[in-house]
Amino acid sequence: xxxxxxxxxxxxxxxxxxxxxxxxxxxxxxxxxxxxxxxxxxxxxxxxxxxxxxxxxxxxxxxxxxxxxxxxxxxxxxxxxxxxxxxxxxxxxxxxxxxxxxxxxxxxxxxxxxxxxxxxxxxxxxxxxxxxxxxxxxxxxxxxxxxxxxxxxxxxxxxxxxxxxxxxxxxxxxxxxxxxxxxxxxxxxxxxxxxxxxxxxxxxxxxxxxxxxxxxxxxxxxxxxxxxxxxxxxxxxxxxxxxxxxxxxxxxxxxxxxxxxxxxxxxxxxxxxxxxxxxxxxxxxxxxxxxxxxxxxxxxxxxxxxxxxxxxxxxxxxxxxxxxxxxxxxxxxxxxxxxxxxxxxxxxx
Amino acid sequence: xxxxxxxxxxxxxxxxxxxxxxxxxxxxxxxxxxxxxxxxxxxxxxxxxxxxxxxxxxxxxxxxxxxxxxxxxxxxxxxxxxxxxxxxxxxxxxxxxxxxxxxxxxxxxxxxxxxxxxxxxxxxxxxxxxxxxxxxxxxxxxxxxxxxxxxxxxxxxxxxxxxxxxxxxxxxxxxxxxxxxxxxxxxxxxxxxxxxxxxxxxxxxxxxxxxxxxxxxxxxxxxxxxxxxxxxxxxxxxxxxxxxxxxxxxxxxxxxxxxxxxxxxxxxxxxxxxxxxxxxxxxxxxxxxxxxxxxxxxxxxxxxxxxxxxxxxxxxxxxxxxxxxxxxxxxxxx
Numbered sequence: 001x002x003x004x005x006x007x008x009x010x011x012x013x014x015x016x017x018x019x020x021x022x023x024x025x026x027x028x029x030x031x032x033x034x035x036x037x038x039x040x041x042x043x044x045x046x047x048x049x050x051x052x053x054x055x056x057x058x059x060x061x062x063x064x065x066x067x068x069x070x071x072x073x074x075x076x077x078x079x080x081x082x083x084x085x086x087x088x089x090x091x092x093x094x095x096x097x098x099x100x101x102x103x104x105x106x107x108x109x110x111x112x113x114x115x116x117x118x119x120x121x122x123x124x125x126x127x128x129x130x131x132x133x134x135x136x137x138x139x140x141x142x143x144x145x146x147x148x149x150x151x152x153x154x155x156x157x158x159x160x161x162x163x164x165x166x167x168x169x170x171x172x173x174x175x176x177x178x179x180x181x182x183x184x185x186x187x188x189x190x191x192x193x194x195x196x197x198x199x200x201x202x203x204x205x206x207x208x209x210x211x212x213x214x215x216x217x218x219x220x221x222x223x224x225x226x227x228x229x230x231x232x233x234x235x236x237x238x239x240x241x242x243x244x245x246x247x248x249x250x251x252x253x254x255x256x257x258x259x260x261x262x263x264x265x266x267x268x269x270x271x272x273x274x275x276x277x278x279x280x281x282x283x284x285x286x287x288x289x290x291x292x293x294x295x296x297x298x299x300x301x302x303x304x305x306x307x308x309x310x311x312x313x314x315x316x317x318x319x320x321x322x323x324x325x326x327x328x329x330x331x332x333x334x335x336x337x338x339x340x341x342x343x344x345x346x347x348x349x
Numbered sequence: 350x351x352x353x354x355x356x357x358x359x360x361x362x363x364x365x366x367x368x369x370x371x372x373x374x375x376x377x378x379x380x381x382x383x384x385x386x387x388x389x390x391x392x393x394x395x396x397x398x399x400x401x402x403x404x405x406x407x408x409x410x411x412x413x414x415x416x417x418x419x420x421x422x423x424x425x426x427x428x429x430x431x432x433x434x435x436x437x438x439x440x441x442x443x444x445x446x447x448x449x450x451x452x453x454x455x456x457x458x459x460x461x462x463x464x465x466x467x468x469x470x471x472x473x474x475x476x477x478x479x480x481x482x483x484x485x486x487x488x489x490x491x492x493x494x495x496x497x498x499x500x501x502x503x504x505x506x507x508x509x510x511x512x513x514x515x516x517x518x519x520x521x522x523x524x525x526x527x528x529x530x531x532x533x534x535x536x537x538x539x540x541x542x543x544x545x546x547x548x549x550x551x552x553x554x555x556x557x558x559x560x561x562x563x564x565x566x567x568x569x570x571x572x573x574x575x576x577x578x579x580x581x582x583x584x585x586x587x588x589x590x591x592x593x594x595x596x597x598x599x600x601x602x603x604x605x606x607x608x609x610x611x612x613x614x615x616x617x618x619x620x621x622x623x624x625x626x627x628x629x630x631x632x633x634x635x636x637x638x639x640x641x642x643x644x645x646x647x648x649x650x651x652x653x654x655x656x657x658x659x660x661x662x663x664x665x666x667x668x669x670x671x672x673x674x675x676x677x678x679x680x681x682x683x
Contacts, residue, residue: 067587069583069586069587097586097589097590097591097592098589099589100586100587100588100589101587101588101589101590102589105587105588106587108580108583108584108587110580113579113580113581114580114581114583114584115581115584116581116584116585116598116599116603117581117603117677117678117679118602118603118606118676118677118678118679119598119599119602127588127590127594127598128588128589128590131588131589131590131591131594132589163678163679165678165679176584179584179588
């Protein structure tokens with residue numbers, strides 16, 4: 001009873017394992033900037049994992065690094081991105097391209113600019129099928145029709161011959177979702193898929209995306225700055241700050257017991273409808289630019305109300321808090337709620 | 350699309366109409382007696398009287414204009430003061446040479462310029478890029494006539510690789526069907542005639558094509574660089590498409606939009622460059638005809654030429670707009 005049942009390595013292996021990913025951009029005449037500073041997280045098959053953080057925390061760069069879509073020039077990427085056991089960072093550009101769109105696909109932030117304005121929607125849908133499947137022309141067209149129908153685009157037959165500018169932003173994002181789903185990938189990375197859309201249709205598109213992902217058993221990395229989006233969709237959440245994961249937990253644990261002071265600050269900043277009228281918003285003070293280098297301590301320290309000199313040492317680990325270890329006592333394995341914090345919130349519970 | 354063409358053609362008629370008023374006013378606005386101005390230094394009382402009567406300078410201005418316009422509509426551009434030949438028939442006779450030269454120059458500019466600009470952008474900062482950018486600067490700043498003379502002296506007089514002047518060796522007994530000598534040779538299966546005409550065309554086309562070539566290289570390069578950073582190219586890469594497919598379908602096609610606009614604008618510059626090139630290489634085209642007309646203030650020829658150029662320019666740009674509509678669905682008029 002006390003030992004977990006032995007499982008085969010393959011079954012235990014996560015679908016995507018990002019380990020100590022670092023991305024540095026260097027430009028001539030400027031000091032290099034570190035956008036991603038040792039990010040690690042994993043995604044199991046069929047799981048929806050959130051990457052949350054504010055602008056500049058490295059979430060988009062992380063996703064582009066996983067996809068191998070960062071510009072080659074002036075970019076240094078290190079660490080490992082294991083997809084189904086293969087380190088994508090070591091693949092040749094050609095072999096990586098053969099997996100992109102097929103095994104792992106991406107939905108981008110801005111549907112207004114992410115489709116090619118001079119090609120028909122049909123062409124943009126079928127070309128990904130042509131690249132990765134043996135379907136003939138007619139079969140590709142049929143598949144494209146089916147995909148447009150699945151993402152809820154009315155009159156798909158007519159839309160196939162139309163151009164992006166003839167569609168609204170929400171419809172375009174649906175097309176991009178159809179493109180991502182076309183080859184039934186095992187992982188979809190969605191980078192702020194609803195941020196550029198009208199508030200009124202954000203929920204529709206997000207629902208569509210999560211429904212389709214759940215139905216097909218595809219895993220998804222959902223990148224967002226919106227905790228509301230996370231609350232509605234994710235199984236697990238990783239909170240990023242200054243290029244590192246500062247907290248990793250199941251959705252329930254994160255919202256019920258945020259441990260890192262940044263996470264708790266974010267949750268406190270969400271305006272509540274049940275708050276007394278006129279009560280002020282509670283933003284996280286300061287800005288991301290006020291940061292410590294991770295080697296010198298906690299990057300969040302300058303904005304943290306709880307920090308002290310103990311936070312000024314490098315190498316603070318992402319680990320379960322004492323409180324969570326206590327909660328977990330008596331069960332197998334380690335608690336899956338980890339935080340990179342010297343003085344975690346709720347330490348006494 | 351059809352609406353666009355019809356509307357543009359209607360606009361063209363208006364432009365030509367306005368231009369005819371300007372051209373008419375231009376000759377009338379010359380100081381002194383228009384007949385004396387037309388004849389210049391050679392004016393004699395008898396000549397002035399004859400010109401005045403022939404052109405109706407003694408009639409009211411509006412009547413003169415209507416007569417002028419009526420003649421234009423019927424295709425009568427008047428006759429050259431110098432040669433007495435009707436302007437239109439001389440145009441018809443000389444135009445093919447100019448067209449052939451211009452098309453060759455433009456073809457050269459497009460066929461070399463677009464790939465060069467594309468490769469320069471893909472290898473930004475590399476040797477090819479620096480050569481292309483530096484070379485195109487040189488291409489723009491070196492005057493056409495200087496380049497023409499230089500090419501002629503080095504490659505034909507000095508090295509003897511190409512013929513020095515004319516459009517075809519006089520010893521070749523070629524049949525001329527269309528007036529485009531290279532094409533004529535192909536149509537009549539006189540391969541040697543066609544080849545000879547092509548050799549005659551190389552240096553003038555190089556000289557004339559240098560500026561459009563330089564501009565196309567630069568525009569293509571800048572345009573490709575811009576498209577490369579577009580979001581939709583990232584989407585194409587995320588789809589895992591082959592490199593060649595991304596380059597052709599997602600980069601080059603979008604990047605060609607500004608290039609096609611430039612081509613239309615180049616058509617005007619090309620014709621003025623043709624004047625110089627034809628003069629240097631002794632080609633009997635519109636250019637050398639015009640060169641003589643300007644020197645001798647041959648107003649009917651100049652008027653006819655300007656109208657004609659306006660027409661060609663407008664038609665070329667209409668063609669560019671149509672091609673633009675074919676490439677970019679957003680500008681299509683439903």
